[in-house]
Structures are given as C-alpha cells and as structure tokens.
Amino acid sequence: MQYQYKIVSSDPKLVFLQLLETKGLKATKQRQLVLDYLLNSKKHASPEDIYRDLCKKDRSIGRATVFRTLHLLEESGFAEKISFGDGRHGYEFKFGRPHHDHMICVECNTVIEFINDTIERIQHKLAQTHKFSPLWHRHEIFGRCHECSLKKDLGTKS
Amino acid sequence: MQYQYKIVSSDPKLVFLQLLETKGLKATKQRQLVLDYLLNSKKHASPEDIYRDLCKKDRSIGRATVFRTLHLLEESGFAEKISFGDGRHGYEFKFGRPHHDHMICVECNTVIEFINDTIERIQHKLAQTHKFSPLWHRHEIFGRCHECSLKKDLGTKS
DNA sequence: CTGATATTGAGATGCAGTATCAATATAAGA
DNA sequence: TCTTATATTGATACTGCATCTCAATATCAG
Known part of the structure; x- marks a missing residue:
C-alpha cells in the first residue's frame, strides 16, 4: 500500500x-x-x-x-x-477493475483479458519454493485472434 | 516451423x-x-x-x-x-533448452527459471476458449530474490 | 585464384522517453 | 475577489537504444 x-x-x-x-x-x-x-x-x-x-x-x-x-x-x-x-x-x-492478464493479437493488437485462479495460485507457490517475493507479474500470450487467424488462412491458401 | x-x-x-x-x-x-x-x-x-x-x-x-x-x-x-x-x-x-518462464529480481536482475505443466495446460485451454491461436507467451514474475529481500528488510529496519 | 554478392562498420538517422527551465496555472489565505 | 507561494506546464534540448545507408570488405562457389 x-x-x-x-x-x-x-x-x-x-x-x-x-x-x-x-x-x-x-x-x-x-x-x-x-x-x-x-x-x-x-x-x-x-x-x-x-x-x-x-x-x-x-x-x-x-x-x-x-x-x-x-x-x-x-x-x-x-x-x-x-x-x-x-x-x-x-x-x-x-x-x-480486478487483476487480469492478456492475450494479444499480433495482427490487429486486439487484447483479450483473462484471469485464472489456478494459475495465480500456482505462481504464488512457485515463488515460495524459490524464496522469491513477488511484486507484480505479467502473463501475456501472443498470437492471433479468431478473426485474424481466419484472414491469415485465406491469405496463405492462394 | x-x-x-x-x-x-x-x-x-x-x-x-x-x-x-x-x-x-x-x-x-x-x-x-x-x-x-x-x-x-x-x-x-x-x-x-x-x-x-x-x-x-x-x-x-x-x-x-x-x-x-x-x-x-x-x-x-x-x-x-x-x-x-x-x-x-x-x-x-x-x-x-526446454521452454521455461522467469522470475526476475528487480534489485539485482537475477533470473530464476521456472516451468509448470499445469499452467501451460490451462493457458492452452484458455486460448481455445477464446478461439485464440497462440504463437508464443511470456510469463514473468517480478519481485525480489531471497538475498535481496533480506537486504531490503535490514535496510528498512534502521 | 577470381568474381559475384552477402555482410560489414561508421556514422547518420529515427524514435520514445527524460531533463531543463522560464512562463503559467492553481489553490490557499487575506 | 485579489494576492501570492508554489506546483505544473510546454518548448526544446537531450539521452539511450535501435535502425538505416552505403561504400568497403569478407565469404565462398566455381
């Protein structure tokens, strides 16, 4: 605080x-x-x-x-x-707004927010195991959103 | 590939x-x-x-x-x-080297590598749920390593 | 060895962010 | 409301990291 x-x-x-x-x-x-x-x-x-x-x-x-x-x-x-x-x-x-992490579309920069309690809990345990005191974290998944993967498929088919 | x-x-x-x-x-x-x-x-x-x-x-x-x-x-x-x-x-x-994620000490930049199959699996499922096609991800926990948290405690006690 | 060409380094340039500082806006008190 | 102390501001110069340009050079196939 x-x-x-x-x-x-x-x-x-x-x-x-x-x-x-x-x-x-x-x-x-x-x-x-x-x-x-x-x-x-x-x-x-x-x-x-x-x-x-x-x-x-x-x-x-x-x-x-x-x-x-x-x-x-x-x-x-x-x-x-x-x-x-x-x-x-x-x-x-x-x-x-509650804490959340992100999936980021590398084509259009659209951001999907996600949160998963299990992941958060495991993270905390892992830190403890390594005697590490976490301050904040960043969990980002980069890839393509639904729309952009469809576009990409059409594009590479030709 | x-x-x-x-x-x-x-x-x-x-x-x-x-x-x-x-x-x-x-x-x-x-x-x-x-x-x-x-x-x-x-x-x-x-x-x-x-x-x-x-x-x-x-x-x-x-x-x-x-x-x-x-x-x-x-x-x-x-x-x-x-x-x-x-x-x-x-x-x-x-x-x-197998895939791994990182805990990074903000004081001394020491990097601790970690990997957790459950986290990886949940990530994959979350992506599917959102019809997101992941390419890569980054999961970084920032904080203090054991040594640096000890130093910090001593420093703030005085 | 030779020649075509990929690669290089020096320096210019781009770009995001920061520091400086005189001019200005804010807010507390009269 | 007016005054005043001071936090904040914008213009500009500057920093640090990364990229671009291009003539000189190194690589490697023949």
Missing part, C-alpha cells in the same frame, strides 16, 4: 481528484484530460496516440505532460502498461 | 553453422563471436553489454552487426529476449 486515502466514491474521476489532493498535487486540466482519454478509450492507446489525439482537442498540451501523467496514473493504480509484443505498448484504464 | 533443416549434431555451434548454410547465409567471424558470447555468458547480457565486451576482444565489430545477429539468433530459436521489467532487456541462449 503506497498511499492511503479514503474512497468516497466509485467514480474514477472523483477518486482521482481525491488522490491528487491527498498527495498535495494540483487538479490541472491536463491531468484530467489524460484520465478522461483513458476512461473513454476503447483500445489500448500508446503515449504517442494519446498525445496526438489530445493535441487536436487542445493545442495547449505537451508531450512531457502526457508522459508525466501516464506515470502518475500508473503508479497510483489508475492505469496499466500493456506490451504489444513488438516493443511498442499501450495503456489501459485499471482503477477498480 | 519457419525453416526446415536436419539436425546433424547437438553442438549448438555446428547447428548454427548448418542453419546459416541452409538459409544461404555466410558463416562470418562476427556471427560466431556473438553466438559464442551467448553460449559462454552466465548472466543475461544486454545488446550493449555484448557489443562492449566483443569490442574489447576484437575492435572490428559494429553495433549494427550485434543487433542484426541477435535478431537472427532470436528468430532462429537460438536466443530469447528477457525483459528486466524496467524497459531494459537481455538475451539468453535458448537452443536445445
């Missing part, structure tokens, strides 16, 4: 504002813009995506601020970094 | 030379230097480590060649990229 603050609402935006207050940070327009972006974004947007899109709305936003805010959101548990498998990565909104 | 070639030996160096021949590539000194480095390296070396160390031995090696060769080794199944969890990464020799 890194920061302690009472949760007065389940509205992510309100909780975020409260977090800022608790940490003595200011509720700037830019911070709220980035949060809103993640809240409304369906796909997993890269920092560059976010910067580009927010620039369109409001020219008065800088690349550095986007990165700074993404880090803030990440370390406060509001956002999670997702690898695309090729070095690039995107962010997803996380607050209030 | 991307490239088909008969295995005439279990000596990685011979198999690598055969792979080069099969692909119509030349067995250059540089390619063999990088392979040797990985074969003899105990730790997981970063591309920059490898470049630096090989430069000492033989000034006639370029950064680009190290990267090119690492990619070749990776896509041929001779090497695997391991994330250190902070954006940096290293390579480990892979050929002929």
Whole structure:
C-alpha cells in the first residue's frame, strides 16, 4: 500500500481528484484530460496516440505532460502498461477493475483479458519454493485472434 | 516451423553453422563471436553489454552487426529476449533448452527459471476458449530474490 | 585464384522517453 | 475577489537504444 486515502466514491474521476489532493498535487486540466482519454478509450492507446489525439482537442498540451501523467496514473493504480509484443505498448484504464492478464493479437493488437485462479495460485507457490517475493507479474500470450487467424488462412491458401 | 533443416549434431555451434548454410547465409567471424558470447555468458547480457565486451576482444565489430545477429539468433530459436521489467532487456541462449518462464529480481536482475505443466495446460485451454491461436507467451514474475529481500528488510529496519 | 554478392562498420538517422527551465496555472489565505 | 507561494506546464534540448545507408570488405562457389 503506497498511499492511503479514503474512497468516497466509485467514480474514477472523483477518486482521482481525491488522490491528487491527498498527495498535495494540483487538479490541472491536463491531468484530467489524460484520465478522461483513458476512461473513454476503447483500445489500448500508446503515449504517442494519446498525445496526438489530445493535441487536436487542445493545442495547449505537451508531450512531457502526457508522459508525466501516464506515470502518475500508473503508479497510483489508475492505469496499466500493456506490451504489444513488438516493443511498442499501450495503456489501459485499471482503477477498480480486478487483476487480469492478456492475450494479444499480433495482427490487429486486439487484447483479450483473462484471469485464472489456478494459475495465480500456482505462481504464488512457485515463488515460495524459490524464496522469491513477488511484486507484480505479467502473463501475456501472443498470437492471433479468431478473426485474424481466419484472414491469415485465406491469405496463405492462394 | 519457419525453416526446415536436419539436425546433424547437438553442438549448438555446428547447428548454427548448418542453419546459416541452409538459409544461404555466410558463416562470418562476427556471427560466431556473438553466438559464442551467448553460449559462454552466465548472466543475461544486454545488446550493449555484448557489443562492449566483443569490442574489447576484437575492435572490428559494429553495433549494427550485434543487433542484426541477435535478431537472427532470436528468430532462429537460438536466443530469447528477457525483459528486466524496467524497459531494459537481455538475451539468453535458448537452443536445445526446454521452454521455461522467469522470475526476475528487480534489485539485482537475477533470473530464476521456472516451468509448470499445469499452467501451460490451462493457458492452452484458455486460448481455445477464446478461439485464440497462440504463437508464443511470456510469463514473468517480478519481485525480489531471497538475498535481496533480506537486504531490503535490514535496510528498512534502521 | 577470381568474381559475384552477402555482410560489414561508421556514422547518420529515427524514435520514445527524460531533463531543463522560464512562463503559467492553481489553490490557499487575506 | 485579489494576492501570492508554489506546483505544473510546454518548448526544446537531450539521452539511450535501435535502425538505416552505403561504400568497403569478407565469404565462398566455381
């Protein structure tokens, strides 16, 4: 537990504002813009995506601020970094959502979320066996989603 | 299966030379230097480590060649990229070694290898459930190895 | 040995992310 | 509301890692 603050609402935006207050940070327009972006974004947007899109709305936003805010959101548990498998990565909104892992389509970057208690339990045991103290983990399966495997099959048949 | 070639030996160096021949590539000194480095390296070396160390031995090696060769080794199944969890990464020799996943110490970068058949099986089933065709996966647990958790405890007690 | 050609290294370039710092926005207090 | 201390910002320069370019070189088949 890194920061302690009472949760007065389940509205992510309100909780975020409260977090800022608790940490003595200011509720700037830019911070709220980035949060809103993640809240409304369906796909997993890269920092560059976010910067580009927010620039369109409001020219008065800088690349550095986007990165700074993404880090803030990440370390406060509001956002999670997702690898695309090729070095690039995107962010997803996380607050209030249970832990999950990912299957990532290498063709279209679609992300399927999964969670399996047995895997989590075994992981924990394995760590204990090796006297390892886990902090976090990443379990990513890369491959092709249903749609893309169908396309690929058609493509290679010719 | 991307490239088909008969295995005439279990000596990685011979198999690598055969792979080069099969692909119509030349067995250059540089390619063999990088392979040797990985074969003899105990730790997981970063591309920059490898470049630096090989430069000492033989000034006639370029950064680009190290990267090119690492990619070749990776896509041929001779090497695997391991994330250190902070954006940096290293390579480990892979050929002929069974699949395994990693626990990575965020303090000292020590890597503990693990494999669990149940996890692998569940993964496969989960993919099927989502009609997802897996190509590869990455299961990394980040945390502290035994030694580093002891050090950390001592450090925070004072 | 010779020649066709794959490979190379140096250096330019690309790209994601970070550091710097003067200008600005925020929020608390008067 | 106005004032003021200060956190935050954006532009820009910079870093680190990786890739591209291309003339020079090494490899290997004949």
